[in-house]
Amino acid sequence: MDRNFIVSYWNRAAEEIIGVKREELIGKNLWGVFPDAVSLPSYTHYHKVLESGQSITFEDYYDGIWLEVNAYPSEEGITVFFRDISLRKEADKRLLDAFEEKKYHPRTNYRSIRGT
Incomplete structure (x- = not known):
């Protein structure tokens, strides 16, 4: 993008991730499209x-x-690379949720309660 955020390049991966075709974006202001x-x-x-x-x-x-x-x-302005990390974020959330559940609901050791 140039310093005015006019997009000069948009590859196929970006099209697939964001769902916007390059024809809809090349030569246009990024913030005007989004x-x-x-x-x-x-x-x-x-x-x-x-x-x-x-x-x-x-x-x-x-x-x-x-x-x-x-x-x-x-030299022209800014170059941006991005990738979809949705699956990683979802896995991180599941892991955190499991940790929180275990933290607040630990398994009870029934042997120690019965005294055996």
């Missing part, structure tokens, strides 16, 4: 990359999909 994303961390982080010249990695949630995003400053 106006609801202005309230997401991506908006803040992309601006921060442009202002600081420093790359950043973060997670974002958009339209039911968890993304791991890597944003880098470039």
Whole structure:
């Protein structure tokens, strides 16, 4: 993307993950195509990359999909790579839920209660 967030490249993987064809995005302002994303961390982080010249990695949630995003400053503006981490986030949640359930509902050792 350039410094005005005009998208210059959108690959097939991005099309599949986000569900937007490149024809709908190339040459257009990112925030014009995704106006609801202005309230997401991506908006803040992309601006921060442009202002600081420093790359950043973060997670974002958009339209039911968890993304791991890597944003880098470039000569034209910003280069972004992202991947779907929804399955990992779901597994993390199940693991945390199982831990919390065990923490608050430990198995009772019936032998120690009976005194045997």
